[in-house]
Amino acid sequence: MSGYAGLLAALVLAPLLPGVINRTKSFFAGRRGPPLLQPYFDLAKLLRKGAVYSTTTTWLFRAGPVVGLAAMLVAAALAPFGGVSAPLAFAGDFLFFAGLLGVARFATMLAALDTGSSFEGMGASREAQFAALAEPAFLLGLTAVAWKTGGLSLSGMLGANSFATWSGAAAPLALVCVSLLVVFLAENARIPVDDPNTHLELTMIHEVMVLDHGGPDLALIQYAAALKLWVLGSLVVGIALPVRSLAHGWAFAASVAGMLGLCVIVGVVESCLARLRLTRVPQLLLGAGVLSLLALFIGLK
Amino acid sequence: MNSWIDAVLVLITLTSLVLLGASRLGTTIRMVALQGVLLSPLPLLLAGDAGITLRAAGLAVATVLIKGIGFPWLMDRAVRGGSLRRELDPRLGYNASLLAGVLLLAVAFLLSSRLPLPPGEGTPLVLPAALFNILAGMFVIASRRQAITQVLGYLVLENGIYVFGVGIASHQPLLVELGILLDVFAAVFVMGIVIFHMGRELDHIDTGRMTLLNDWEKE
Numbered sequence: 015m016s017g018y019a020g021l022l023a024a025l026v027l028a029p030l031l032p033g034v035i036n037r038t039k040s041f042f043a044g045r046r047g048p049p050l051l052q053p054y055f056d057l058a059k060l061l062r063k064g065a066v067y068s069t070t071t072t073w074l075f076r077a078g079p080v081v082g083l084a085a086m087l088v089a090a091a092l093a094p095f096g097g098v099s100a101p102l103a104f105a106g107d108f109l110f111f112a113g114l115l116g117v118a119r120f121a122t123m124l125a126a127l128d129t130g131s132s133f134e135g136m137g138a139s140r141e142a143q144f145a146a147l148a149e150p151a152f153l154l155g156l157t158a159v160a161w162k163t164g165g166l167s168l169s170g171m172l173g174a175n176s177f178a179t180w181s182g183a184a185a186p187l188a189l190v191c192v193s194l195l196v197v198f199l200a201e202n203a204r205i206p207v208d209d210p211n212t213h214l215e216l217t218m219i220h221e222v223m224v225l226d227h228g229g230p231d232l233a234l235i236q237y238a239a240a241l242k243l244w245v246l247g248s249l250v251v252g253i254a255l256p257v258r259s260l261a262h263g264w265a266f267a268a269s270v271a272g273m274l275g276l277c278v279i280v281g282v283v284e285s286c287l288a289r290l291r292l293t294r295v296p297q298l299l300l301g302a303g304v305l306s307l308l309a310l311f312i313g314l315k
Numbered sequence: 316m317n318s319w320i321d322a323v324l325v326l327i328t329l330t331s332l333v334l335l336g337a338s339r340l341g342t343t344i345r346m347v348a349l350q351g352v353l354l355s356p357l358p359l360l361l362a363g364d365a366g367i368t369l370r371a372a373g374l375a376v377a378t379v380l381i382k383g384i385g386f387p388w389l390m391d392r393a394v395r396g397g398s399l400r401r402e403l404d405p406r407l408g409y410n411a412s413l414l415a416g417v418l419l420l421a422v423a424f425l426l427s428s429r430l431p432l433p434p435g436e437g438t439p440l441v442l443p444a445a446l447f448n449i450l451a452g453m454f455v456i457a458s459r460r461q462a463i464t465q466v467l468g469y470l471v472l473e474n475g476i477y478v479f480g481v482g483i484a485s486h487q488p489l490l491v492e493l494g495i496l497l498d499v500f501a502a503v504f505v506m507g508i509v510i511f512h513m514g515r516e517l518d519h520i521d522t523g524r525m526t527l528l529n530d531w532e533k534e
Binding site: 181184185189296297300301304305307308311312314315 | 318321322325328329332336409410413414416417420421424427428439440443
């Protein structure tokens with residue numbers, strides 16, 4: 015089974031993840047909740063609709079969703095899954111990966127600013143601030159993993175991650191896992207950083223930036239968001255579960271199970287935690303960065 | 316065995332970092348209590364080949380009793396007795412404190428790489444964890460205004476020295492270690508009583524505002 019199976023799984027299964035999160039949340043709230051496949055239905059519905067564009071917007075607004083999805087597709091090709099190398103892998107590709115996340119964010123922010131809505135501008139400003147704090151945590155954490163596993167690409171790092179690595183360096187790897195989990199929550203606009211269900215523009219971060227998009231554009235954005243959830247989640251799962259030691263089929267199954275488990279964890283977090291005050295979010299991300307740095311120090315020792 | 320020691324040391328380091336970034340007095344006291352409890356298995360884990368002796372077990376029990384229960388109880392009593400503000404009011408903000416903590420962490424790791432351990436003593440993480448706790452304790456004492464936070468900083472500092480002592484000089488007699496514990500206990504006991512009465516008499520324990528406490532009249 016080659017790395018293309020992982021990419022295919024990402025493309026096909028990604029919209030399932032928000033469904034699992036929503037199902038977990040409704041279980042905690044005592045509701046039945048939407049069907050697991052609801053995100054697929056939503057995407058199909060949105061794709062059949064026409065798009066409406068405000069006359070104040072320019073091509074930047076239309077480019078936002080396309081660039082965002084394109085960046086996420088390349089990122090999905092970089093992220094290894096199921097213990098095998100990704101289709102695309104080269105030394106230092108984790109910097110490229112972080113850059114792709116940045117490009118997608120930049121395109122979304124430009125599209126948001128292009129609408130001229132003050133709420134969307136506020137959302138873009140917050141997104142930029144939090145992303146700037148999440149990125150050091152992400153890169154420092156991956157540097158610690160690279161140091162411990164000796165791999166310079168994402169595939170190399172996660173591919174070399176085995177039970178032996180864990181027994182030799184449990185403390186730094188566990189710290190990186192926690193740190194990346196916080197980055198995962200922040201980047202995907204989940205609680206405690208952002209509330210994906212909020213309907214108050216003043217407090218939204220990610221959702222407010224895409225308020226003016228509709229129809230196929232919104233479908234692209236939602237699909238890109240699901241892919242981002244999958245791609246970043248696969249990194250967390252890849253570090254937490256050293257599946258390389260298993261046979262290929264089992265490694266793949268274990269990774270998919272890990273992704274679903276991660277979504278259940280996100281659902282539990284969203285059900286049990288309140289959203290942080292906006293002024294406290296930087297502290298959370300800073301804390302994640304400190305964890306990554308501590309892991310790096312311990313790894314260097 | 317080693318990975319357990321490392322896990323405990325990392326957790327101790329994390330409690331100190333949380334303490335640096337925490338804004339609530341209750342959280343900081345709880346962190347110091349947690350740190351005291353986390354310290355207790357160290358003598359048992361670091362006992363090494365000798366196995367678990369009565370001496371190590373006694374030290375572990377004494378540590379939990381004094382550092383995990385005694386000190387937090389004293390601090391809690393001082394907070395409840397006096398009219399203290401629940402929110403801390405540091406000279407440096409919480410995020411800046413956390414960043415300073417990162418700096419101290421780097422200094423601790425750098426220093427410990429220059430100090431070679433005697434062979435067969437402790438694990439590589441003992442020294443940085445001990446140094447970081449000592450530095451973090453000093454930082455808390457220097458950067459916080461309220462007397463009670465300064466006492467908590469003193470406890471963190473002492474915990475660092477404890478890690479150092481248990482990790483490096485594991486062969487010192489039980490009497491010495493218990494003596495040190497008793498000394499610290501007496502010191503914190505006195506400080507707790509002082510803070511309790513300060514809070515009652517002055518309505519605040521802000522050390523920055525205590526420059527006018529004089530016995531004599533100004534000329």
